[in-house]
Amino acid sequence: MYPAPFRYHRPASLEAAIGLLGKFGDEASIMAGGQSLIPMMKLRMGDACEVIDIGRLPDLSFVEIRDGMLCIGALSTHASIAASEAAARIPLVQEAGGGIADRQIRSMGTIGGGLSVADPSGCWPTSLRTLKTSVQVRGPAGARSIAIADFIQDSYVTTLQPGELVTEIRIPLPAANTGSAYVAFKRTAAAYPTVSCGMELVMDGQTCTSASIVLGAAGPMAVLCAAAEQALVGREVTETSLGEAAELIVAASDPPADARGSAAFKRAMLKTLVLEAGRRSLARSRGEQVKGGHRYA
Amino acid sequence: MRDATSRVVVDVTVNGLSYQREIEPRLLLVEFLREELGLTGTHIGCDTSYCGACTVLLNGKVVKSCTVLAVQADGNRVETVEGLESDGKLHPLQSTFSELHGLQCGYCTPGMLMAAKSLLDGNPSPSEDQIRKGIAGNTCRCTGYVNIVKAIDAAAQQMREE
Ligand SMILES: Cc1cc2nc3c(=O)[nH]c(=O)nc-3n(C[C@H](O)[C@H](O)[C@H](O)COP(=O)(O)OP(=O)(O)OC[C@H]3O[C@@H](n4cnc5c(N)ncnc54)[C@H](O)[C@@H]3O)c2cc1C
Ligand code: FES
Ligand code: FES
Numbered sequence: 001m002y003p004a005p006f007r008y009h010r011p012a013s014l015e016a017a018i019g020l021l022g023k024f025g026d027e028a029s030i031m032a033g034g035q036s037l038i039p040m041m042k043l044r045m046g047d048a049c050e051v052i053d054i055g056r057l058p059d060l061s062f063v064e065i066r067d068g069m070l071c072i073g074a075l076s077t078h079a080s081i082a083a084s085e086a087a088a089r090i091p092l093v094q095e096a097g098g099g100i101a102d103r104q105i106r107s108m109g110t111i112g113g114g115l116s117v118a119d120p121s122g123c124w125p126t127s128l129r130t131l132k133t134s135v136q137v138r139g140p141a142g143a144r145s146i147a148i149a150d151f152i153q154d155s156y157v158t159t160l161q162p163g164e165l166v167t168e169i170r171i172p173l174p175a176a177n178t179g180s181a182y183v184a185f186k187r188t189a190a191a192y193p194t195v196s197c198g199m200e201l202v203m204d205g206q207t208c209t210s211a212s213i214v215l216g217a218a219g220p221m222a223v224l225c226a227a228a229e230q231a232l233v234g235r236e237v238t239e240t241s242l243g244e245a246a247e248l249i250v251a252a253s254d255p256p257a258d259a260r261g262s263a264a265f266k267r268a269m270l271k272t273l274v275l276e277a278g279r280r281s282l283a284r285s286r287g288e289q290v291k292g293g294h295r296y297a
Numbered sequence: 298m299r300d301a302t303s304r305v306v307v308d309v310t311v312n313g314l315s316y317q318r319e320i321e322p323r324l325l326l327v328e329f330l331r332e333e334l335g336l337t338g339t340h341i342g343c344d345t346s347y348c349g350a351c352t353v354l355l356n357g358k359v360v361k362s363c364t365v366l367a368v369q370a371d372g373n374r375v376e377t378v379e380g381l382e383s384d385g386k387l388h389p390l391q392s393t394f395s396e397l398h399g400l401q402c403g404y405c406t407p408g409m410l411m412a413a414k415s416l417l418d419g420n421p422s423p424s425e426d427q428i429r430k431g432i433a434g435n436t437c438r439c440t441g442y443v444n445i446v447k448a449i450d451a452a453a454q455q456m457r458e459e
Binding site for chain 1: 435
């Protein structure tokens with residue numbers, strides 16, 4: 001299968017890339033790793049006439065700790081994030097990167113791409129929404145920082161303006177006694193999650209002082225539920241309180257019935273994932289080493 | 298506006314040899330290898346990024362060549378199954394796949410071998426679980442994987458002893 005013909009551009013700098021995006025407007029398609037764009041072009045979906053390959057732009061591939069934040073360049077591959085010691089500071093991030101597709105896709109696919117595609121079942125949109133992530137972008141009008149909650153506006157829709165590119169993802173390092181996890185249920189490696197759950201718990205002794213729970217592939221956008229988080233805050237995190245939180249957030253979800261499963265199946269699976277993410281987060285908040293990884297059919 | 302005549306010149310080093318070709322930018326790396334260079338060892342299975350039959354190494358990183366444009370390999374290094382043997386001597390993976398029946402029809406084998414090579418390049422002593430995860434992007438419709446896993450494990454052992 002061949003994509004339809006297109007013209008190829010490989011700008012040497014971020015400024016040149018932004019210039020080309022401005023020049024070609026609607027006809028421009030950004031290519032980072034190509035792991036979403038190329039399959040779509042092969043299916044002749046979308047209309048990529050002018051492909052702007054940003055994959056080799058300098059200085060956008062890094063995973064480092066800076067100013068109390070985990071900073072990840074937009075062109076960092078899923079594989080490089082999964083292998084990074086800096087990213088290991090936030091287990092959820094490493095788990096998300098290491099669980100995307102298979103080794104081949106992870107070699108090429110980037111965090112900037114995974115986030116910008118804004119697929120409701122994508123691993124970065126769900127996992128990064130669990131944390132206080134900000135998205136740094138650059139465009140013709142300069143640089144700006146967007147809170148993750150505002151960055152994704154709908155399925156496959158971001159707030160990126162014409163000519164804007166994601167350059168960096170920033171996540172504040174967690175306070176002491178914090179644990180996080182991202183768990184997905186997948187039919188096979190080379191497939192998007194059927195459903196997924198990200199969680200972060202901050203503990204003070206036995207008491208949970210802050211909880212963040214997000215469900216992925218459970219509706220057109222990431223699913224959050226204040227009542228579910230309140231079911232944990234001020235309480236001990238036990239199978240019972242986690243179960244209550246799971247009931248509440250799953251009731252607020254609206255997973256589509258599709259080839260990956262019926263809505264009832266997905267709801268049942270989501271409850272399991274909330275419990276699993278909760279157990280892992282709790283153990284990690286106590287400094288225990290917990291093995292990551294998704295559940296496969 | 299579509300301009301079907303737009304072409305680009307690429308320079309790709311494949312198995313140590315440098316090739317320059319003028320191509321359409323929409324040419325996939327797998328087609329470049331097979332059609333332009335005649336290296337038909339790399340197979341096209343699903344052509345939809347799932348099966349891994351087209352797996353090659355790009356600058357040492359394992360990729361699905363049906364999901365990479367040839368222009369993305371411009372100026373870069375590609376390794377294919379044809380590059381595994383050296384001086385007429387099979388790579389340990391090729392020998393153990395053959396000895397331990399790591400293949401039946403052989404369609405998935407070039408991709409399996411390249412995925413396994415990249416796994417062992419990064420981890421000379423993988424556990425069975427790591428081997429299975431390492432080939433999770435490669436589908437085999439014949440073997441049930443048991444002998445593939447055994448062959449990779451045996452090759453790893455041989456390579457450690459060499
Ligand atoms: C078989 C298969 C299985 C997969 N499984 C999963 C999975 O389990 N979980 C998951 O999360 N993903 C999965 N993916 C998708 C994969 O993670 C992609 O890598 C990712 O969605 C896109 O990243 P990319 O760098 O390849 O983007 P590209 O394909 O290069 O770009 C896609 C689009 O993203 C936008 N974009 C890219 N970079 C930027 C940027 N810096 N700024 C602004 N816009 C940008 C552009 O609009 C571009 O057209 C899978 C893909 C395949 C082929
Ligand atoms: S042919 Fe490339 S993944 Fe199947
Ligand atoms: S040997 Fe036939 S597909 Fe693997």
